Amino acid sequence: xxxxxxxxxxxxxxxxxxxxxxxxxxxxxxxxxxxxxxxxxxxxxxxxxxxxxxxxxxxxxxxxxxxxxxxxxxxxxxxxxxxxxxxxxxxxxxxxxxxxxxxxxxxxxxxxxxxxxxxxxxxxxxxxxxxxxxx
Amino acid sequence: xxxxxxxxxxxxxxxxxxxxxxxxxxxxxxxxxxxxxxxxxxxxxxxxxxxxxxxxxxxxxxxxxxxxxxxxxxxxxxxxxxxxxxxxxxxxxxxxxxxxxxxxxxxxxxxxxxxxxxxxxxxxxxxxxxxxxxxxxxxxxxxxxxxxxxxxxxxxxxxxxxx
Numbered sequence: 296x297x298x299x300x301x302x303x304x305x306x307x308x309x310x311x312x313x314x315x316x317x318x319x320x321x322x323x324x325x326x327x328x329x330x331x332x333x334x335x336x337x338x339x340x341x342x343x344x345x346x347x348x349x350x351x352x353x354x355x356x357x358x359x360x361x362x363x364x365x366x367x368x369x370x371x372x373x374x375x376x377x378x379x380x381x382x383x384x385x386x387x388x389x390x391x392x393x394x395x396x397x398x399x400x401x402x403x404x405x406x407x408x409x410x411x412x413x414x415x416x417x418x419x420x421x422x423x424x425x426x427x428x429x430x
Numbered sequence: 431x432x433x434x435x436x437x438x439x440x441x442x443x444x445x446x447x448x449x450x451x452x453x454x455x456x457x458x459x460x461x462x463x464x465x466x467x468x469x470x471x472x473x474x475x476x477x478x479x480x481x482x483x484x485x486x487x488x489x490x491x492x493x494x495x496x497x498x499x500x501x502x503x504x505x506x507x508x509x510x511x512x513x514x515x516x517x518x519x520x521x522x523x524x525x526x527x528x529x530x531x532x533x534x535x536x537x538x539x540x541x542x543x544x545x546x547x548x549x550x551x552x553x554x555x556x557x558x559x560x561x562x563x564x565x566x567x568x569x570x571x572x573x574x575x576x577x578x579x580x581x582x583x584x585x586x587x588x589x590x591x592x593x
Contacts, residue, residue, distance in 0.1 A: 334500030341500045341501040355523040367475065378476075378530075
């Protein structure tokens with residue numbers, strides 16, 4: 296269901312838990328579907344011994360994809376006109392992520408949202424914006 | 431990343447939706463989708479990124495008969511020194527932006543043309559010198575209509591990001 300402009304107010308928020316205890320297998324699924332097989336996401340030996348990180352970590356685009364799920368659940372299917380993010384911290388196996396959309400403006404049949412995803416320690420891992428058509 | 435032919439297919443959309451743990455039936459079930467405002471299956475908002483599957487030269491996919499920088503017996507299959515830390519072969523993804531001119535569906539056949547953007551540098555506290563590179567991909571459909579504009583920013587770090 297799409298949102299109705301008359302029901303929206305600046306400052307309204309919508310939150311979803313994106314994932315609890317992110318698994319390496321979920322990251323493997325994202326690698327396989329997206330075609331990004333960078334071993335830093337799936338290959339523990341390479342990532343520790345050659346790349347110098349403590350473990351594999353998620354694709355930024357996995358976090359963006361899961362955050363997009365929160366947004367489309369809020370604004371409805373096929374309603375997005377813009378969606379952009381910055382990846383501000385890495386996401387690791389075992390992380391639990393929550394994402395929030397905050398209404399910034401409703402005008403001309405469009406809603407502008409601020410988007411933020413945080414981990415279990417309250418660290419922001421993704422920050423961005425989305426714009427969607429509303430009824 | 432230039433892509434000459436990116437056929438949008440239902441099974442690929444299904445696998446992609448599973449990979450982002452999204453069970454919205456608009457991505458899976460044509461009968462369900464037919465009864466919605468859209469009337470058909472669409473792809474999730476970040477699906478265009480999987481055009482990498484259709485880029486013959488995409489450097490983050492192992493190629494048959496070529497060395498791969500991930501591990502086998504050794505930690506990396508490439509003998510040369512790593513070209514700077516922080517991401518193995520590809521650096522890290524710093525930003526991603528999409529503009530949707532229309533939402534794509536199974537049956538669409540897209541092309542993606544890559545336009546280089548800006549490059550800039552910054553000193554990072556946790557990873558040394560950072561070099562940012564922007565690229566813009568315009569996805570057009572089988573009628574030549576612009577459907578998605580994607581702008582990505584990648585970053586190469588001097589060393590792995592401190593944890």
